[in-house]
Amino acid sequence: MSTPPPQHVRAAFGAKNAEPVLIERGPVWRCDEVALRPASSPAEAAWVAQTLGDLHVPDLRIARPVRSSDGRYVVGGWVGFRFIEGRAEPRYDEVVSASLRLHQATVDLPRPRFLNLRADVFALADRAAWGEEKAPLDIDLGGKLFDEFASRRAKVDLKSQVVHGDLFGNVLFVGDAAPGIIDFTAFHRPAEWAAAVVVVDAMAWGGADDAIAKRWAHLPEWPQALLHALLFRLAVHALHPKSTPRSMRGLERAAHQIGEIV
Template sequence: MSTPPPEHVRAAFGARTAEPVLIENGPVWRCGDVALRQAGSPAEASWVAQTLGELEVPDLRIARPVRSSDGRYVVGGWAAFRFVPGRPEPRYDDVVSASLRLHEATRHLPRPRFLGLRADVFAMADRVAWADERADLDADLGGRLFDLLSERRGELSTPAQVVHGDLFGTVLFDGDAAPGLIDFTAYYRPPEWAAAVVVVDALAWGGADDGIARRWSHLADWPQALLHALLFRLAVHALHPKSTQRSMRGLERAATKVTELL
């Protein structure tokens, strides 16, 4: 269970008297109209806050950052933003569409310096998937399938840019309102790849229909975008200490649908 933000943190963000309520999507603690989440990296959390504070994306509700009383984005390891109502729903085509709109707006952003300092499982898996690095992958938890599919890896013509690489399960829906975005997990890859990660995740673990991969085949380099997204998730799965054979079955289903388009 996540520990609620301490009183001095709530006070710094103008929410001293609000009772923290644990909600999904993070985990995140709602304190009135302010939501707080722990910030693992102050530099990355500050970048996310500044980015979400300045982005303007059509038909997307963006959680704007809340500065502390002394102007900081991060206090005591916590970052704050305006509460955006909603919850994840299996509206995966809407998530892909939101991804494309979002990344049209992030094309101009320079590559964040903190990306080169990341050493977590997801950063390593990203580099392995794009053949920027090698790693020992657990054969039974994705490594064997990774090796098989990586032989079909090719180039993407779309240039890399700042993208959100983890939109599955994090985009919020609230009735007929526009989708909500409350965080930004930055990668520097082509925008089609970010959309493809949503599709791979939806096929593997979201119960998406078999046709979702084909519905977006008009996007540039789509088969290779899907393949790189699948390789990324396979590498994550093979490296992550909490991976299981059960979750591997979902990736095997996704692999079947992706290879049909190669």
């Protein structure tokens, strides 16, 4: 979103006189010490704000939500939180470690009701990856590989819980400070799967070394966690309208390496 939050929204979150600045991890607008982002789903945005407000994780900086002057989390389609410094860096093992710490803290959260209503690309891809429903996958943009690897699926004896399923590129680093997170993309899957999604993304698009997939092999049922993470990303790619053959190359590379493990 290239349009900054309107003045009445900034005023509601206590940043009436601040000049909005679009920051690189957009669409986020910094207004002094408050950051504002669009909220496409008010129910989900309110859940994220409340969850991050109550969450305390060792060695992790969390952008705390900002309530509006009348106590709301969402105003005019915008949600506010405290600005935290940092940028995404290729420190992928640290991101995996942060994922595991984060999900120790979310293990007892109840499953959000809005997950039942999701019908976007990522929700469809998630359900397809776990064999819960079929999706119209583009054969040339991931569907063929998806079918090949889906045949290797096995039952996973791991506990599903609330996890952040999109941490790659969304964990912020600045110097020696603890990693920071500013949002939460909720799924109800095993914590090992969420860690594996980071690994798949890092291999596919982050230039991570091939050994990253093996460095976390001590996690329970790691081969199947990796497989389901790969299937998820293949399904997203095969469903997403902006996918291209060029962006597929990274997933093909990751699939080749993961194929040697699963």
